[in-house]
Amino acid sequence: MARKQRADAHRSRAAILDAAARILNEQPEASVETIAAGAGVTRQTVYAHFPSRERLLVAVLDRLTELTVAAMDAAKPDEGTAAEALLRVFEAAAQESGRYPALLQRINALPISAREDHARHAPIADRIGQVIRRGQDTGEFDSHLPADWLVVAAIHLAHAASEERGSGRMTDSDAEHAFTTSLMRILAPAGGACAGSQDSQDAET
Incomplete structure (x- = not known):
């Protein structure tokens, strides 16, 4: 179970980063909600991985x-x-x-x-x-x-x-x-x- 949770978390993180790169390149001021929707995750999931917008950008x-x-x-x-x-x-x-x-x-x-x-x-x-x-x-x-x-x-x-x-x-x-x-x-x-x-x-x- 723990291995599956880690794999799911890894996939979520990768999806968030890929969506953020694509969306923020086109819409620099896009909201976390927009990025979450593009990644197919919830807003809370984005914040769980990246507590701040700056942390997200660095990632x-x-x-x-x-x-x-x-x-x-x-x-x-x-x-x-x-x-x-x-x-x-x-x-x-x-x-x-x-x-x-x-x-x-x-x-x-x-x-x-x-x-x-x-x-x-x-x-x-x-x-x-x-x-x-x-x-x-x-x-x-x-x-x-x-x-x-x-x-x-x-x-x-x-x-x-x-x-x-x-x-x-x-x-x-x-x-x-x-x-x-x-x-x-x-x-x-x-x-x-x-x-x-x-x-x-x-x-x-």
Whole structure:
């Protein structure tokens, strides 16, 4: 009986988080009653899992992070060249996070400590770091710069491209081109072009 209750509670929690992500992205001020109805549970059940709206929003962010990590893993980061794999991983993350732009903007405005933010995004950074280290081992990427530094630079570039796209200052294709080209130039070994870079592709055409 206890195992069944835990399973039911887990399903209810997942349903609430999925409904909250979907509804709050479209209706930022949606009530708890609306979220409960979307999840197929009662208002009391929502409060049993999440005593406050802020706790719910933070839990939704954790859920979206989990989905992003799963999408990155599904992008086959161990296959192909490191450059190709890295671009696939970033594209998978962008597609997943792009499903909830308004919600993520609202959640990112919440007062979250730097330690909490770092811990939440650690799984994402870890996956990017694994691909970058593979590229350094194979000679595709610059091995003289610390991998952790390259991870930070890559993530900031991705955020910059997303902000330019979201603000309308760049089209989707221009932002993607700028991100890809800049990323590959940063990662390229000294005196060489990074495999899979736009420069290399242009040279071949």
